[in-house]
Structure formats: structure tokens, C-alpha cells
Amino acid sequence: MTKKNAVEKHGFNPNTVFEDILAGKLPAEFVYKDELVTAFMDIQPITDGHVLVIPNLKAATLDELKPEYGERMFLVAQKIALAMKASTLASEGINFFLADGQAAGQTVYHLHLHVFPRFKGDGFGWKLPERYYSPPKMNILKEHCEQIKKTMS
Numbered sequence: 001m002t003k004k005n006a007v008e009k010h011g012f013n014p015n016t017v018f019e020d021i022l023a024g025k026l027p028a029e030f031v032y033k034d035e036l037v038t039a040f041m042d043i044q045p046i047t048d049g050h051v052l053v054i055p056n057l058k059a060a061t062l063d064e065l066k067p068e069y070g071e072r073m074f075l076v077a078q079k080i081a082l083a084m085k086a087s088t089l090a091s092e093g094i095n096f097f098l099a100d101g102q103a104a105g106q107t108v109y110h111l112h113l114h115v116f117p118r119f120k121g122d123g124f125g126w127k128l129p130e131r132y133y134s135p136p137k138m139n140i141l142k143e144h145c146e147q148i149k150k151t152m153s
């Protein structure tokens with residue numbers, strides 16, 4: 001997701017914008033708040049109802065995120081997703097999206113989980129690389145699996 005427009009358009013500092021929101025220095029529409037996480041409306045929604053769930057303690061990227069904050073982010077995102085479906089927004093489906101690092105499309109360096117409603121024909125989609133259409137053999141998957149397992153703590 002390369003969505004730099006809101007940050008560029010409004011001149012927010014991508015390193016501090018969410019801390020400013022948490023501190024009440026910038027306006028936001030809050031959906032939820034507890035001692036660990038806060039959820040508010042994305043200023044540039046992909047679809048109507050697009051929400052961001054963030055840890056109250058700043059973690060720029062995944063390696064800085066404390067597990068209890070990550071757990072709570074997912075639980076709250078799930079609650080919000082169910083509310084989106086039950087609400088008059090009448091969300092037909094839901095996507096969660098989290099960008100960790102520039103290569104993944106992260107533009108604001110305070111980790112956030114996107115939760116956004118999906119509707120048939122809403123125009124959102126993934127641009128998949130050509131390689132996707134020629135899936136690898138199982139031995140290649142095994143090799144990649146081993147690489148990941150080796151560095152998992």
C-alpha cells in the first residue's frame with residue numbers, strides 16, 4: 001500500500017503524527033481506547049469505515065512492539081471488524097493490513113493495524129507479481145520454511 005497522500009497533503013510528521021493524536025494535539029475520531037491500544041478513523045479511508053488500531057506505547061516497527069500490545073491490537077481489530085459488519089456500514093468483508101518497513105509500504109512510523117470494510121466492486125485489490133502464477137515446488141517451500149524457523153525465538 002503506497003498511500004503517502006494524507007501525510008504529504010496535511011504536512012503531518014510521519015514519525016510523530018500518531019503520538020500527536022494520542023496526546024490530543026491533532027484531531028481524530030476515536031472508535032476505541034483502553035490502557036494498551038487506541039483505534040481511530042483513517043484520515044484517507046480506502047473504504048467507508050477504515051480504522052487504524054495502534055499501540056499506546058510507540059513501536060515504530062514490529063521488532064519494537066511488545067507482545068501484550070500486539071495481542072490487544074488483534075483482539076480490538078477483531079471486535080471492530082465484527083462491529084463494522086453488524087453496523088449500518090454493512091461491511092460485506094474485512095481486510096486487516098499491517099505495513100512493517102518502507103519496502104512493505106509503511107509511511108507512518110508508529111505501528112498500526114488497518115481494519116477496513118470490503119464491498120463487492122469497491123476498487124481495492126492486490127497487484128500480484130508475475131511469479132505468483134507459477135507457484136514453487138514443495139522443496140522450495142521447505143527450504144524457506146527452514147530459513148524462517150532457524151531464526152524464530
Ligand code: AMP
Pocket residue numbers: 001002003006007012017026028041042043044045052098099105106107108109
Ligand atoms: P501506512 O501506509 O500503512 O503507514 O499507513 C498510514 C496511514 O495513516 C494511512 O492510511 C494514512 O491515511 C493514515 N494517516 C496519516 N495521518 C493520519 C491522521 N492524522 N489521522 C488519521 N489517519 C492518518
